[in-house]
Amino acid sequence: MNKSDRLRIAIQKSGRLSEKSFDLLRGCGFEFDWRRNHLLCACTNFPLDLMLVRDDDIAEFVADGVCELGVVGFNMLEETLLGRGDKDREGIQILERLGFGGCRLSIAIPEDQAFDGPQSLDGKSIATSYPATLQNYLEENNIQAEVIHISGSVEIAPALQIADAICDLVSTGSTLRSNGLKEVQTILKSESVLIQTSKPFSEEKQNVISRLEQRLKGVMRAAKTKYIMMNAPKDALDKIKAIMPGLEEPSVIPLGANGEKIAIHAVAHEPDFWSTMEKLKEVGASSILVVPIEKIFG
Ligand code: PRP
Numbered sequence: 001m002n003k004s005d006r007l008r009i010a011i012q013k014s015g016r017l018s019e020k021s022f023d024l025l026r027g028c029g030f031e032f033d034w035r036r037n038h039l040l041c042a043c044t045n046f047p048l049d050l051m052l053v054r055d056d057d058i059a060e061f062v063a064d065g066v067c068e069l070g071v072v073g074f075n076m077l078e079e080t081l082l083g084r085g086d087k088d089r090e091g092i093q094i095l096e097r098l099g100f101g102g103c104r105l106s107i108a109i110p111e112d113q114a115f116d117g118p119q120s121l122d123g124k125s126i127a128t129s130y131p132a133t134l135q136n137y138l139e140e141n142n143i144q145a146e147v148i149h150i151s152g153s154v155e156i157a158p159a160l161q162i163a164d165a166i167c168d169l170v171s172t173g174s175t176l177r178s179n180g181l182k183e184v185q186t187i188l189k190s191e192s193v194l195i196q197t198s199k200p201f202s203e204e205k206q207n208v209i210s211r212l213e214q215r216l217k218g219v220m221r222a223a224k225t226k227y228i229m230m231n232a233p234k235d236a237l238d239k240i241k242a243i244m245p246g247l248e249e250p251s252v253i254p255l256g257a258n259g260e261k262i263a264i265h266a267v268a269h270e271p272d273f274w275s276t277m278e279k280l281k282e283v284g285a286s287s288i289l290v291v292p293i294e295k296i297f298g
């Protein structure tokens with residue numbers, strides 16, 4: 001495979017998504033020739049190059065075909081595409097929602113001010129680093145407000161009397177609280193997504209993308225899945241299956257000479273294993289073991 005056949009994926013160099021993006025790729029078994037302050041970082045065991053860039057640039061690069069893939073917050077993706085006049089997202093395709101970096105783009109105002117719905121924003125000024133998304137929201141909701149574009153520390157704009165309100169990312173809400181602001185309206189919910197360019201690329205690259213996607217899905221599935229083992233009276237099997245609807249075809253192994261007791265081994269998809277284990281104990285299960293699964297494939 002020559003160099004031009006190597007797939008490129010852009011991820012955030014440093015910031016809210018960088019560590020998790022990198023961890024996810026490493027979880028897929030990709031090893032990187034890590035060089036500090038290099039834009040391009042080669043994968044040593046897969047035809048893949050990592051582009052380490054600012055998050056504002058990721059969707060731009062993918063839409064332009066500078067790289068085929070990118071990991072970016074949906075908020076940033078929307079902002080970039082709206083900024084490019086691509087409201088229908090024709091320049092990119094979302095391949096996968098990655099389930100991390102959850103946050104929302106919200107409007108916030110000083111705590112002591114009243115808010116009676118979006119129309120309260122009429123005639124106000126709103127500072128944001130997401131001008132295109134905010135403008136789009138205002139137009140769709142018929143609100144006449146002034147958008148003030150600032151690139152960082154948006155949360156101090158009201159105190160500095162630069163703007164009446166702000167529109168910024170909120171995750172825990174602590175930035176708003178410590179700046180005397182309250183969240184009044186969410187305009188976009190976001191999480192990180194894997195995106196692909198709509199520009200054409202070789203079939204070889206398409207094959208590499210499919211392999212990467214399959215591994216990604218495996219890692220993400222494994223994160224929500226555990227391997228569970230327990231002993232139980234033979235007649236408890238149906239009750240156990242009822243407690244764990246997410247149980248995949250369990251292996252049932254008779255224990256001892258009379259087979260009154262069984263061992264059950266299975267892959268389980270459960271949101272909360274603690275409460276599940278309590279219920280299992282109630283129907284007679286014992287020696288319950290829940291072990292993490294690193295990878296699931298096929
Ligand atoms: C966002 C946002 C706030 C903070 C909110 O910044 O601009 O500063 O996160 O999070 P919280 O609700 O948990 O306090 P981000 O981390 O994306 O960094 P940036 O503003 O430097 O891009």
Ligand code: ZN
Binds near residue numbers: 153
């Ligand atoms: Zn910030």
